[in-house]
Each structure stands twice: as structure tokens, then as C-alpha cells.
Amino acid sequence: MTSQQHRKRITRASLAAAASLTVVVVAAGAAPGAGPSSPAGTPKLKLVAASKSVTVDRWEGESGVYLDLGTYITVDKAPLEFQVTRKSYKDPVVARQILRDGTTTRTKTLPTGTVKDFSGLPGFLEVTVTDAAGRVAAETKGTFCPNNASGRIRPDAPAKSHYPESCPTNPFTLGSVWGVEKGWASNSSTFDYDKPLDLPVGEYTAKVAVAKKYRDLFGIPDDRPTIKVTVRKVSDGGEGGVGVTGERSDAHHAAGHGDHGASHGGHGAPHAGHEASHGITALHYGPRGADAPTPPALSHALEDRGTAHHLGDGPGHTDGSRIAPALKANAERPTGRAGVPANVPKPDLRSLPAWDIAITDGEDGDVPGKDYLAFSANVWNAGPAPLVVDGFRTPGADLMDAYQYFYDANGKQVGYTPTGTMEWDPRIGHEHWHFTDFASYRLLSADRTEAVRSGKEAFCLANTDAVNYLVKNANWHPYNTDLSTACGQQNSLSVREVLDVGSGDTYTQYRPGQSFDITDLPNGTYYIQVIANPSKRLKETNLNNNVALRKVILGGTPGARTVKVPPHQLIDAH
Numbered sequence: 001m002t003s004q005q006h007r008k009r010i011t012r013a014s015l016a017a018a019a020s021l022t023v024v025v026v027a028a029g030a031a032p033g034a035g036p037s038s039p040a041g042t043p044k045l046k047l048v049a050a051s052k053s054v055t056v057d058r059w060e061g062e063s064g065v066y067l068d069l070g071t072y073i074t075v076d077k078a079p080l081e082f083q084v085t086r087k088s089y090k091d092p093v094v095a096r097q098i099l100r101d102g103t104t105t106r107t108k109t110l111p112t113g114t115v116k117d118f119s120g121l122p123g124f125l126e127v128t129v130t131d132a133a134g135r136v137a138a139e140t141k142g143t144f145c146p147n148n149a150s151g152r153i154r155p156d157a158p159a160k161s162h163y164p165e166s167c168p169t170n171p172f173t174l175g176s177v178w179g180v181e182k183g184w185a186s187n188s189s190t191f192d193y194d195k196p197l198d199l200p201v202g203e204y205t206a207k208v209a210v211a212k213k214y215r216d217l218f219g220i221p222d223d224r225p226t227i228k229v230t231v232r233k234v235s236d237g238g239e240g241g242v243g244v245t246g247e248r249s250d251a252h253h254a255a256g257h258g259d260h261g262a263s264h265g266g267h268g269a270p271h272a273g274h275e276a277s278h279g280i281t282a283l284h285y286g287p288r289g290a291d292a293p294t295p296p297a298l299s300h301a302l303e304d305r306g307t308a309h310h311l312g313d314g315p316g317h318t319d320g321s322r323i324a325p326a327l328k329a330n331a332e333r334p335t336g337r338a339g340v341p342a343n344v345p346k347p348d349l350r351s352l353p354a355w356d357i358a359i360t361d362g363e364d365g366d367v368p369g370k371d372y373l374a375f376s377a378n379v380w381n382a383g384p385a386p387l388v389v390d391g392f393r394t395p396g397a398d399l400m401d402a403y404q405y406f407y408d409a410n411g412k413q414v415g416y417t418p419t420g421t422m423e424w425d426p427r428i429g430h431e432h433w434h435f436t437d438f439a440s441y442r443l444l445s446a447d448r449t450e451a452v453r454s455g456k457e458a459f460c461l462a463n464t465d466a467v468n469y470l471v472k473n474a475n476w477h478p479y480n481t482d483l484s485t486a487c488g489q490q491n492s493l494s495v496r497e498v499l500d501v502g503s504g505d506t507y508t509q510y511r512p513g514q515s516f517d518i519t520d521l522p523n524g525t526y527y528i529q530v531i532a533n534p535s536k537r538l539k540e541t542n543l544n545n546n547v548a549l550r551k552v553i554l555g556g557t558p559g560a561r562t563v564k565v566p567p568h569q570l571i572d573a574h
Helices: 212-218 245-252
Strands: 022-026 044-049 053-059 071-076 080-085 094-100 105-109 121-131 136-144 150-152 175-180 184-187 202-210 226-234 349-351 355-360 372-381 387-393 399-407 413-425 432-436 439-445 450-453 494-499 503-508 524-532 547-557 560-564
Touching: 044 202, 121 212, 175 184, 202 212, 349 524, 349 547, 355 547, 355 560, 372 439, 372 494, 372 524, 372 547, 387 413, 387 432, 399 432, 432 494, 494 503
Parallel strands: 053 226
Antiparallel strands: 022 105, 044 071, 071 184, 080 094, 080 175, 094 105, 121 136, 121 202, 150 184, 202 226, 349 372, 355 372, 372 503, 387 399, 387 494, 399 413, 413 432, 439 450, 439 524, 524 547, 547 560
8 A cells, every 4th residue: 555645734824912821720740840940840942953054855847845954942841731622613722831840730821813723833933044145035934833753852851752743734623732741852844835945956044033922932042043055956867966766756755745645545634545646736635535544744854864755663763653553453253242331431433524625527536527526534533432343354255244342441351242344445545454334425415315425434444633632531642543554454364443532534535436426416505424333333422423514515517516615613624
């Protein structure tokens, strides 16, 4: 299975006027205290540059460069931590800084409007690039995600970070945690993948600073590192530059450079199918194609090393990605009488409204000349228990028998129940075992009656999107985030698929049978309906919150159909 990473556009929202911080004292929590020069639990932040010079590649035929300057925010005295939430899609996003001193926990609510979404602190880093003559060649502002690729700055710092490994970009995220451990640093270099900087080959100087609003808010010194930037030309074949074809295909493209598509060819993203052609910008494909995993933003420090295809933690590339190995199924089928104890914790599957909605014409195996309505959809687990499904195959059989497992508060298995089947999907871009009847998609007419049903009703479960990491028992480091390993191979005898608490599984409807054929539908108002657990075979805590609707308005003429997508409350994600 192959996958392409897609970078969501960074919204550069302006900050509201600074206001006083609201301070609330809550229950005690365990964390190191701060030094005597600042209130207990207050982290000491500093902007640093890893080196005095960087080399940036400008690939032949592309419109610019992605400026990774290798700047970091170091954190000491106490961890830097935020809880970011919204009560509902009718309410704005609110960020609260968490200050722990070992005896008490204080929360500081950031000024209204500081954050607009869950991708980080907007307008945090200000960069000015001048050419050899001293003329300003570019000015940019970047969003700072504390969960970006990070590492220790001294040997006595915690060996591992317990914070999540990316900032969510799903438009329907409800809750997130951002953090940097004490004694760690987080990469602050960010850029908009839809808007590369048009810097010709040559020598430049970049001056970097933290915006004054954030310096005042967090007590950050006004340090302004200066970095020499060399922009060099790189071609596919290496002629006229230093590029190597193999490096570009693995590192450059895996990092998302120049691509506006994702492969959910193993399935937000990440996190997670179809691949968009290089350079296509007409459609916004979202964080994940129909079957492709969506890793979070790749470590910027790796993008030009030729190691970007080695995602995950390992020797020489601890990059903060969420790609993880698959969990193993039980060695054999469960024995004894099936049963689900009444008081056992269960998952709570919920659907998100559809987004990334677009009209397509004969893409990725659909019939040319027909009109299709494509969209992204997500089913997530609000907990308090993970969804754990094992599939077991009788040798030579085409289907696996699927079982849902249940565990007590100590993690001991206390029950199981048969819950359908798993089937092998041989199509290119899938090529793994799908759990049947996990979700269902329907296009409803204005009177809410069914107009078209999607053929997609079998899924490889993976934790591609952090939807709400503040629910009870949320796992900030879920397994099964990489569908290339999570859902088995054609010769697998058993498979385990897991949807962890707080995470969701995103599919983009671009694969054959996964989009609505609207060729013969009249123009008018419709609703995309996403249903979790449509056959109610999975045991949940609540079966009354499994359906989500998104209004769409179809127009145009055959071969040139259009779709308008009204906002869903405060969410204006098409």
C-alpha cells in the first residue's frame, strides 16, 4: 500500500486584542515546579535556532520553496501544556494553559480569539527574508503547534513525551491537548503547503522572532535568531542541480511537497483511497484519501534529509509521527460462551458531519462521463473503552469471522461477542481486510428520504484523527494509525483492528463505489448522512448518537454539476 501525505492549509487568523488572563485554581496534579524567578508551574520559553545556516531545495518546475529554518521553542522549569476545547460546533474554540507545580494546578484562559482551530497558535512566528542586496524578499507568519516534532535539550529531561504527536486539523475536532515536556524543545518552523515562497536560487538572510502578543502572553524573551539561507535548484534527473530521482519520490513527495492529494489507499488526515495527481489543485482532497492513513505534519527536520519515507520512531528518525505498528490479534478464536457483562466499559461510536465535499467526474475507477459527489467522513470513539475487533479465518476461506472484545478497568478481557465478518479488498489502494458494516453513507433528499446509497460499508479501522483527547480514557498515543500494517495482508490468518478512545477514522470518498453517483439526480437540496454501526452489531454505550447530517445544494448541468455547502453551525469546511 502506498500513501501520500496531505498538509491542511494553515489558517492565518488575526489575534483579537490582548486581554487579561483568567486564572482558576483546580485540583492538584503531579508535575515539576518552576524556578524561583517565576510563579510555580510556569514554564520558561525561549526561541532558538539549531544552526546558523540552512540549505533549501527548489525543485525544478515547482512554484517555490518550503522554508524550514530549524527554529525551536525550548521549554524549561515546567512543562508547556494547553487544553483546547469547544463546547459544541456553535461555540468558538477556547485554549487554556495548564500550570502544574506538584501541589496545585492552575489554568490560564488565553484571550478570546487567540486560537481559531486546533492546529496551533496562529501568527506565532514572524519571519523576514532579505536577499543579498538587503531587500525584503519574503515575509511570513507561522502557526506554532507545540506537538510538532520535538526532542530533549538536556540528558536529565524525561525520556519520552506523554503529549500527543500532532495538532488536529479535522474541522470537526472537539478537544485537543498540546504540550512540550520540561527539558524538551518543539520545532517552530511552519509554512503553508498551498503557498510556497517564491525565492529564486541564491543566498538570503532570514530573521525570526516570536510575535509580541505571544512574548507578552508567555514571557518569552525578544530573541531574534538570524539564519543564512541557501536556495539551490534541484531537478528530477539531477541535471543542473543536485537532485536524485529516488530521493524526490520517497522524501520530497512523502513530505507532501507540491501534492494536493492523499492516498487513503490503505484507508486524517493523522491520524488517514485515492491519490491526487501531482500539481492538481482543483479539488481539496482533505487529510486522507479513501483508504490512506493521514500521518500528522512530518518532522520538518527530516524533509530534506532523504529520510522522510522512514516515518515513525526509530534510530535516527524520532520524528513525532503518529504512524504505529499494528496490534496483533489473539492467537486463536475465543472459547467458551460468548457474553457481554452488563457493567463492562464499552466504546461510544459517533459520526462527524461530512466535509471536503466536491464534484468529481470519473476519477479513480468511477465511470467517465458520470457526475459523482465526493466527501470525507469520520466515525470516532468517545469511549470510555476502545473498540477492539479481531478477525479469524478458516484456512482457505474468503471471509474472516469477527469478534468484539470487552475489558474491565484493569485491562483484563471479560467478554466477547460475534460481530459480523471481515472481507479482503483486492483493489489497488486498499489491499487489506475490511470490517463490514462499520459505517454507512447515504445521500438524502430534502425530505430526508434516501436518494442514493454509497457502496462503501466495509472499513479498515485506524486512528487517523484526534477528535477529542479530553474525553475519559482518551489515548494520546493510539496504535493502528498506519493502515499498511493495521489491517493485515491477503495471506493473514487473523487480524486485530482497533479504534481507540478519543480518535476517529476518516475516509475520503474517492475510491470506486465510495462516492454518490448524482448523474441522474435533479438539482436541489440534499443531506449527506453518515451512520456509525448501521446494523447495530457492535455493542456501545449509546446507540442514539450515531448519525450525522451535512446539507448540500446541487446545481449546474450534466457534466458540469456544482455543489454548494452551507456552514454547519460555526464550521465552514466544504
